[in-house]
Amino acid sequence: MVIGSVLGTASAYLGGKIDEFMMRTMDAVMAIPSLLFALLIVSTLGQSSMNAVLAITIAFVPGMVRISRSVALAARQQDYINAAIARGEAGHYIILREMLPNILAPIIVEATIRVAFAIMLFATLSFLGLGAQPPEPEWGLMVSEARTYFFTAPWMMMIPGLAIALVAIGFNLLGDGLRDVLNPRSH
8 A cells, every 4th residue: 555655645746657657557457357467367376375465556556556646746836846846856755754744644545445455356266276375364265165065054154254254344434434534525
């Protein structure tokens, strides 16, 4: 989330050909479904939890770039950015110290919602045997290993599945709550 936020903010600040190149690259990556993209990366790097996390990170960066860029484009037009440019501040200072702190609220909301998707994607990769490997305790792996006992002990599969669903719903509700709290127009 941090990588995508910084890249999107930098793209909005720099504009021009750099922005165009970065956004077309992100569009190309976003054209590939995140599960398929993560499967491609994990199958290339090998089966492990770290590779699955890296694949999910790479798959989710373009979405965060788009969100942070759209918010940063609006912030780019504000007077405090023009004042920082007039003061002669460096580009990295303006991006990291002026723009990012002022667009953080929508980025945090988006990040909490994306965490739910990341949890489900990691569980999916583990279920397919590409994420966590035995004996690691991971919900997707638990569901996968419990498939053989579905008719004799269905709770072995339902409990980790329910845990995945509850955590995903919890992060979505957290994101909705944060959106309501951090939205300046609702106060």
